[in-house]
Amino acid sequence: MSGDAVSSAARSLLDRAARLYAHDPAVSAQVADCIRRLDQPLRIAVAGAIKAGKSTLLNSLVGQAVAPTDATECTRVVTWYRHGQHPTVTARMADGSAANVRVVRVESGLSFDVSDLDSDRIEHIDVEWPAPALAATTIVDTPGTSSLSHDVSARTLAMFAPVEGTSNADAVVYLLRSLSEGDVSFLKQIAAHIASDAGPLGVIGVVSRADEVGAGRIDSMNSAHEMAARFAGELERNGLCQAVVPVAGLLAFAAKTLREAEFSAFLALAAVPVDDLTLALLSADRFGRPDMPLPVDPGLRAELVRRFGLFGIRLAVTMIRLGVRDSTALAAELLQRSGIEELRTLIDIQFGQRAEQLKSHSVLTGLARVLQAHPVGDSGRLLVDVQRTLADVHGFAELRLLGRLRTTKSPLPEADQAELVRLIGGLGVHPVRRLGLLEQADRGTIHAAAVAAVHKWRQRAKHPLLDRGTAKACEVAARSAEGIVKQLAQV
Ligand SMILES: Nc1nc2c(ncn2[C@@H]2O[C@H](COP(=O)(O)OP(=O)(O)OP(=O)(O)O)[C@@H](O)[C@H]2O)c(=O)[nH]1
Numbered sequence: 001m002s003g004d005a006v007s008s009a010a011r012s013l014l015d016r017a018a019r020l021y022a023h024d025p026a027v028s029a030q031v032a033d034c035i036r037r038l039d040q041p042l043r044i045a046v047a048g049a050i051k052a053g054k055s056t057l058l059n060s061l062v063g064q065a066v067a068p069t070d071a072t073e074c075t076r077v078v079t080w081y082r083h084g085q086h087p088t089v090t091a092r093m094a095d096g097s098a099a100n101v102r103v104v105r106v107e108s109g110l111s112f113d114v115s116d117l118d119s120d121r122i123e124h125i126d127v128e129w130p131a132p133a134l135a136a137t138t139i140v141d142t143p144g145t146s147s148l149s150h151d152v153s154a155r156t157l158a159m160f161a162p163v164e165g166t167s168n169a170d171a172v173v174y175l176l177r178s179l180s181e182g183d184v185s186f187l188k189q190i191a192a193h194i195a196s197d198a199g200p201l202g203v204i205g206v207v208s209r210a211d212e213v214g215a216g217r218i219d220s221m222n223s224a225h226e227m228a229a230r231f232a233g234e235l236e237r238n239g240l241c242q243a244v245v246p247v248a249g250l251l252a253f254a255a256k257t258l259r260e261a262e263f264s265a266f267l268a269l270a271a272v273p274v275d276d277l278t279l280a281l282l283s284a285d286r287f288g289r290p291d292m293p294l295p296v297d298p299g300l301r302a303e304l305v306r307r308f309g310l311f312g313i314r315l316a317v318t319m320i321r322l323g324v325r326d327s328t329a330l331a332a333e334l335l336q337r338s339g340i341e342e343l344r345t346l347i348d349i350q351f352g353q354r355a356e357q358l359k360s361h362s363v364l365t366g367l368a369r370v371l372q373a374h375p376v377g378d379s380g381r382l383l384v385d386v387q388r389t390l391a392d393v394h395g396f397a398e399l400r401l402l403g404r405l406r407t408t409k410s411p412l413p414e415a416d417q418a419e420l421v422r423l424i425g426g427l428g429v430h431p432v433r434r435l436g437l438l439e440q441a442d443r444g445t446i447h448a449a450a451v452a453a454v455h456k457w458r459q460r461a462k463h464p465l466l467d468r469g470t471a472k473a474c475e476v477a478a479r480s481a482e483g484i485v486k487q488l489a490q491v
């Protein structure tokens with residue numbers, strides 16, 4: 001079933017539920033919530049330890065400084081960023097009331113003034129902003145998972161793993177600066193909720209503030225790539241993340257909003273003798289000192305450090321020395337090297353291409369819970385139909401299996417396990433991704449590989465020594481390969 005067919009099946013089940021509970025305002029409201037969620041953009045949460053660079057990364061994904069950032073603990077309340085015609089910020093209080101929040105402009109962008117509200121009573125903050133990037137995806141900023149205050153990090157966990165109902169997020173981007181025990185334990189808690197059908201269905205890891213990994217040296221991003229590969233090895237093997245990439249969020253944001261005055265400053269710096277500039281860039285303090293003989297005034301130098309970091313400045317100057325001649329080209333080079341484009345592609349492959357299925361799965365599991373909690377007249381029959389849809393849609397079976405593979409150890413050899421994850425769409429749903437072929441593979445090659453995969457996984461599924469769960473997993477993989485064969489026959 002295609003994504004569209006799945007959401008229309010979900011919609012008709014929800015309509016039946018709406019009719020069934022028309023007499024009960026409280027349950028009707030829950031059903032209406034599910035229906036709305038189907039029409040809303042996919043929800044992606046940004047999570048990680050405090051000061052991992054979450055809000056900065058969110059801003060670079062949105063392309064505007066909407067989320068407040070700071071060098072001290074900053075995000076203390078879960079904050080939703082949705083698309084809206086006019087900027088509005090609302091605090092949703094624990095008692096169900098709402099209050100308008102004043103937006104104030106600060107040096108680093110925006111800040112929300114909640115000083116006249118009791119911040120402990122704020123359940124979450126809703127930001128509506130006219131940013132095009134938010135039209136397809138709602139992004140949720142969360143307090144650090146190892147916040148200095150236990151209550152604050154508990155808010156993040158409650159958001160992913162509510163005591164009742166389904167997770168508020170469909171997918172997670174998890175930021176790591178090192179692979180700490182705290183990170184692993186938080187990722188395990190998310191995985192446990194995925195396995196019980198109540199958690200977000202996808203997790204991408206990001207080695208954040210990647211420019212700092214190699215102490216801001218020009219090869220920092222290479223070091224960050226190596227680090228990401230090491231983390232990926234551990235986290236993907238344990239199934240805790242689907243992929244791990246390095247991103248320098250600060251640089252990505254500055255590149256996206258590069259100003260002409262900054263470009264001129266980089267041009268001027270590129271004309272300074274290499275050794276002199278290298279010395280001046282030894283530290284941020286040194287670079288900003290008024291007595292440094294540099295052709296850029298100290299105020300602008302300090303601004304360059306704040307927006308680009310030392311690594312960003314070194315990189316920009318190097319690119320100009322290598323021949324980049326205008327600000328548009330420089331912005332593109334910096335963006336590409338920041339890693340943000342790679343993350344964006346990954347988000348699209350992992351989450352965007354499955355958005356309808358991810359959302360339908362979230363709302364149908366939610367609806368099943370409502371029906372179980374409130375039995376009336378025909379609700380038993382509807383529950384059977386909801387459960388049948390959840391069981392029959394192959395895309396759901398794939399998603400559940402991906403979740404399960406993240407938490408249980410499989411008896412399959414490692415190479416087979418990796419192939420299975422790929423085949424069921426763990427690295428993207430396009431046939432070439434599923435079959436591990438080159439992007440430009442022709443139809444014949446795809447067909448032959450898909451047919452071979454059907455045979456291989458059917459055989460595996462029949463192996464007499466396999467436990468039931470693994471045999472089922474092999475069958476799901478065979479059906480995924482069959483799906484590709486069918487898809488090829490249709491076009
Ligand atoms: N060099 C560098 N600094 C960064 C990067 N991302 C964020 N920072 C800096 O790190 C500090 C924290 O950034 P935030 O985006 O507020 O981090 P956060 O994870 O949202 O922090 P909390 O909400 O307080 O947990 C700020 O001073 C940022 O300027 C990056 O990619 N590179």
Ligand SMILES: [Mg+2]
Nearest residue numbers: 054055074075
């Ligand atoms: Mg933050």
